[in-house]
Amino acid sequence: xxxxxxxxxxxxxxxxxxxxxxxNILNQRTKxxxxxxxxxxxxxxxxxxxxxxxxxxSVVPEECVSYIGKYVASSxxxxxxxxxxxxxxxxxxxxxxxxxxxxxxxxxxxDDTLLSTVPYFKxxxxxxxxxxxxxxxxxxxxxxxxxxxxxxKFFDELKSTGVQIFLVSSRREHLRSATIDNLVDVGYHxxxxxxxxGPDDELNEVKQYKANVRKQLIxxxxxxxxxVGDQYSSFEGLPVVRRSFKLPNPLxxxx
Amino acid sequence: xxxxxxxxxxxxxxxxxxxxxxxNILNQRTKxxxxxxxxxxxxxxxxxxxxxxxxxxSVVPEECVSYIGKYVASSxxxxxxxxxxxxxxxxxxxxxxxxxxxxxxxxxxxDDTLLSTVPYFKxxxxxxxxxxxxxxxxxxxxxxxxxxxxxxKFFDELKSTGVQIFLVSSRREHLRSATIDNLVDVGYHxxxxxxxxGPDDELNEVKQYKANVRKQLIxxxxxxxxxVGDQYSSFEGLPVVRRSFKLPNPLxxxx
Numbered sequence: 001x002x003x004x005x006x007x008x009x010x011x012x013x014x015x016x017x018x019x020x021x022x023x024n025i026l027n028q029r030t031k032x033x034x035x036x037x038x039x040x041x042x043x044x045x046x047x048x049x050x051x052x053x054x055x056x057x058s059v060v061p062e063e064c065v066s067y068i069g070k071y072v073a074s075s076x077x078x079x080x081x082x083x084x085x086x087x088x089x090x091x092x093x094x095x096x097x098x099x100x101x102x103x104x105x106x107x108x109x110x111d112d113t114l115l116s117t118v119p120y121f122k123x124x125x126x127x128x129x130x131x132x133x134x135x136x137x138x139x140x141x142x143x144x145x146x147x148x149x150x151x152x153k154f155f156d157e158l159k160s161t162g163v164q165i166f167l168v169s170s171r172r173e174h175l176r177s178a179t180i181d182n183l184v185d186v187g188y189h190x191x192x193x194x195x196x197x198g199p200d201d202e203l204n205e206v207k208q209y210k211a212n213v214r215k216q217l218i219x220x221x222x223x224x225x226x227x228v229g230d231q232y233s234s235f236e237g238l239p240v241v242r243r244s245f246k247l248p249n250p251l252x253x254x255x
Numbered sequence: 256x257x258x259x260x261x262x263x264x265x266x267x268x269x270x271x272x273x274x275x276x277x278x279n280i281l282n283q284r285t286k287x288x289x290x291x292x293x294x295x296x297x298x299x300x301x302x303x304x305x306x307x308x309x310x311x312x313s314v315v316p317e318e319c320v321s322y323i324g325k326y327v328a329s330s331x332x333x334x335x336x337x338x339x340x341x342x343x344x345x346x347x348x349x350x351x352x353x354x355x356x357x358x359x360x361x362x363x364x365x366d367d368t369l370l371s372t373v374p375y376f377k378x379x380x381x382x383x384x385x386x387x388x389x390x391x392x393x394x395x396x397x398x399x400x401x402x403x404x405x406x407x408k409f410f411d412e413l414k415s416t417g418v419q420i421f422l423v424s425s426r427r428e429h430l431r432s433a434t435i436d437n438l439v440d441v442g443y444h445x446x447x448x449x450x451x452x453g454p455d456d457e458l459n460e461v462k463q464y465k466a467n468v469r470k471q472l473i474x475x476x477x478x479x480x481x482x483v484g485d486q487y488s489s490f491e492g493l494p495v496v497r498r499s500f501k502l503p504n505p506l507x508x509x510x
Contacts (some may be wrong), residue, residue: 025275030334030337030338031337031341032337032404032405032408034330034333034334034337035330036334040330040331040334041334043331043334043335044331044334044335044337044338045338047302047305047335047338047503048335048338048339048342050302050305050306051305051306051501051503052341052499052501053338053339053501054342054498055337067438075290075291075295076295076298076299078289079285079289079291079295079296079298079299080298080299080302080303081307082285082286082289082299083300083302083303083308084303084306084308087303087308087309133386141346148478149287150287153287214491232337244307245308245348246306246307246308248302
């Protein structure tokens, strides 16, 4: 007993920080008085972001930064993303009577859909600090973003069916060559068009810009079978396409 | 060592079932070869249902029935739902300039939005068996579904702002009096209209029926500020309203 007490007194800082780090010990209450752990609180924040009930957040809540950091580094994030892609595959093989006339189309976002920004956010508090566009674009211009492997595999499968692939990103035009280099470097090639935001598009919200792109593609005779993206702004507004597939992304919100 | 072995040999059934019940021990692999626990697999199934990547499922996958049963009985389900309602409250107080002319409107689903069907599904394999409409309607006709407490609280708050409340359900007309009795019994009163599916509506998919209701309400001069529902069929199609709030529901899918 004396030895245990001595041990605890020797390591008070370790003991306290270990306690704080254990979500299940750090209990709190919801507004209705429900007693929950911080982990449970952050999980409900994350699922409500994915349900699109929480919108327009500018930072990840400070108390959830560690939880979100763990999630995007976890196999759960990988499995959640893989399952989303698996559903694309299922839809493509069962519900898309492709005409194979060069007008079958599929749209992809780039960031956190084809390429991962997790390495950037790992160094920037996992979304817990307000986004600095200059800093993020600086990182993008170095072209070192890794591929999301499940997306890359599906991209190649789509290509082999003859579907035209359009990359529709909110990245700005000045990042074009860095973006192409990065995509090719990690294995993406053979897309039909890379569409980035020009100066005029920057006057609109991203969802309006992306809706305009869909409208244009459809008026050019393309049948958009599906979209894969990590933001609701990639699917919202008119025209609505047959199916949209949302990859998980609790790091930031693009409206 | 001998004693331990003797102990294990005495309780082989207990030992095996305890092992199987421990999700973290029962490992399997995803299609790409990622090694995951059954819990992780079922969590990715659930989040992809909520993301609307998985659609039209007729039963919960057998291997996830226990996981889903635990989720809907858990405080996590309560916290997830409470957070969704909290976001309704935030939206109402910051982004809805109500005119208070009797034409401000809000729509609610009934099942698993105002009233819980969890007690029914608890006796029916938590969505793991194909839905038997006769059996479910028999249970509904007894009018014993409990309220979702967070929804009830928000319902009362909405009412106090003068917003007209419309209950738009895929329940059929013959359940009208049982539904009213059930709602009133658990504390809901003061709604403007209860809209149920008549024989003509049954010819349409639920999402078409609900879109028709929104169209009718808007043509009657109502401004629909928001919808709370647990199914994407409550929000899909035109007209799109300002905001939709999706409560979690991994038990069944209504298209």
